[in-house]
Amino acid sequence: MNRILLEMKNITKTFPGVKVLDNVNLKVGEGEIHALVGENGAGKSTLMNILSGIYPYGTYEGDIIFDGEICKFINIKSSEEKGIVIIHHELALIPYMTIGENLFLGNERGRKGAINWNETYGKADTLLRTVGLRESSRTLVKDIAVGRQQLVEIAKALAKKARLLILDEPTASLNESDSKALLDLLLEFKKNGMTSIIISHKLNEISYVADKITVIRDGSTIETLDKRKDDISEVRIIKGMVGRELSDRFPKRKEKNIGDIKMEVSDWTVYHPLYTERKVVDNVSINVRSGEVVGIAGLMGSGRSELVMSIFGKSYGTNITGTLKINGETVRLNTVKDAIRKKLAYVTEDRKGNGLILSNPIKINTTLSNLGAVSRHSIIDKDKEYAVAVQYKQKLNTKCTTVEQKVGNLSGGNQQKVLLSKWMFADPDILMLDEPTRGIDVGAKYEIYCIINNLAAEGKSVIMISSELPEVLGMCDRIYIMNEGRMAGELNGKEASQELIMSYILKSGKESK
């Protein structure tokens, strides 16, 4: 048993009216990777915010013992001085500054307010090598890919002489190969004695990397699993998280009723909106039948979102060519309005940025894309609007006090349901869902899957983009695989497997080189 580096003892935290943490205990040994799992709203982030001083000493009960002494952190700075560094899943880098400037932001190299740039960039380059990045530290952050930005975040933590790294959903926006690289980096750090706490929804990653797993549910610690002693399979972790065995992660559709081809896209090519000579989607053809769930698999940046967004009323890209047929008829959709009129819907992957108006109540978000249906002569019937919102709230089982509640105050899973309500209310025949379960917990995912199945059972066509291969395999009748803007293959849902999909991606990658 190695030495305990951090102990959080009987932590209780109450917000006005709610107890979010109730006697939580967490023990992290030196040099281990400790995973913290739990459904959204279970209290993981609150616990980490207490540890990093965002909720200062005095606003919670219980003790934090770090390296043998009781700590009373009053802000982030005071926890960082001890070597506790938190990396949030929303990247906190400034795009128009260089990597070097970002690494030492608030921690500048130099003396008396004057910055020593040689030292800054010299040290930055060393740090970048440590995290396996071969970029120059003088590159602007905006010019490197998201996966690499995440590594810069880690380098930034190292610059602060971290002893305990806390990573909150570090791989949420990374593709599989970047995620793997990041996790391997953590394992590498472990060999050098670094201690890490990782919060993640991706259980396969946790099984891969963690030594111990603490499960939090409803603000209490349920159990701590030890890799050496306990079973840490995904099924076992899920059981701890939801308190019951989730025997089937993907609900089965009872009756499949796949009909004629509903939408057919052929020879679709899209160019980048800014770098107009760059092809983002290259001569892609897909189709979807009514009552069918079609998946598009592929790595981040493979052009999947760009493909469906360009179909959806040219909301992405320039110089779009190709033909689009709906019900066998060639159509041109120049605006989003045209697309909605032709009964298309695009449910964005970025629900906060592109999907919802967070400052507005549920009811206003629900009706936004089909306001005409609750108004007469462009005068809104507010009572009808309210009724519609309530109806969808019940249909999708959205958890909220009333439909007047602001969407920004809902959990990720419930926000996703509001977003789905909005597009279901627009009454589409073809739904294009972009990462419909990103960043939401296991229970809510299951509910979203049920909704998708119901839509298909009603005869709607569903195109589902997802980076989680098990989800694509579990849900889809047919799977397209895209890579670097091109179609890399098409598989029947039954014959598909993770290995097969990856091999298609790799093969297409080689061909293009």
Add this chain to the structure above:
Amino acid sequence: MMENGKNIIRKYTMVLVLLLVTLFFAWVTHGKMLLPQNVNNLIAQNAYVFILAAGMLLCILTGGNIDLSVGSIVCFVGAVGGTLMVKSGWNIFICILVMLLTGAVIGVWQGFWIAYVRIPPFIVTLAGMFIFRGLSNVVLQGMTIAPMPDKYLNLFSSYIPDILGGGGNFNLTCMVFGIAGCLVYIIVILKNRRNKAKNGYEMEKPAGVIIKGIVICIAILAFTFRLAQHKGIPMVLIWVAAIIAIYAYITSKTTMGRYFYAVGGNEKATRLSGINTNKVYFIAYLNMAFLAAVAGMVTIARLNSSNPTAGTNYEMDAIGSCFIGGASAYGGIGTIPGVVIGAILMGVINLGMSIVGVDANYQKVVKGLVLLAAVIFDVVSKRERSR
């Protein structure tokens, strides 16, 4: 119950503040503040603020964008109108049409750059502020044109004649208007509730509705009573009331109104919901310049002249009213009733300080502090709620 009380206070803070400030000035001025003459002045002096603030709210809703050019547009439109009416002697109705058209053309000009070329509104309207102030001087050749034709003044700065004949110093027509206003309000509320009951929708608690109704009716009656004791309903009040009513309706009940809020809340999401966000911006600025033209018409009537400095700082009064009235500096939040309260509050403070005889420079200091306090209150109370 405590929670409930807190919520009510939070929701109607500005109304309470307005009440307290009014009482304060009534006390300091020994009741002069509430004399019929002064109640009338409150409307006449601030008509332009109400008109401009209604338009400014739409601009602010789209994302905290303000229009700096309105003061200059007021002046320019007034200059055009004054020149045509007085120097060229055109028919006043044609002149009014020309003035409104001028406003609309300016709106198209600014709206185009803002909405379709995406030049930041701050820049476009700052440019407009210089351009139209300059052009006013060109049109007026640096001089003041006065007086305006009587027929024109009758439209804006006279009073509705007492057709019912109240006799003496009391304008019966005015009072009848007030009572009719209350009745219409009550009928609309009742009809609304019956409709909700019929369709089985959720209703507000009756106690709250009754209290709110009583307060509003008393306010209307007291207000019209004071006006009746003076000269009756000023013409300009009709204009202002009509504009407020129209914009309150547009923002709260129509799809177009909803789009202003949506764009301010999240423009990308709005665009991906099939709404033409460029058009929303365009309409906001087109409308603003149009209302500035209306304010210009009111202003030359009130001043009984067109002069090259008219309308100076009017944009600031309109912007201030919006923010005091609870509009969010980030867009997406704000209502016409709120803005009206904000504008009245500014007007009461102005008028009260003038009666007390506070130095004009200090009046500006006080106005600035009130604006800052209102926004600080808004930001802080929101932060507390989200905790």
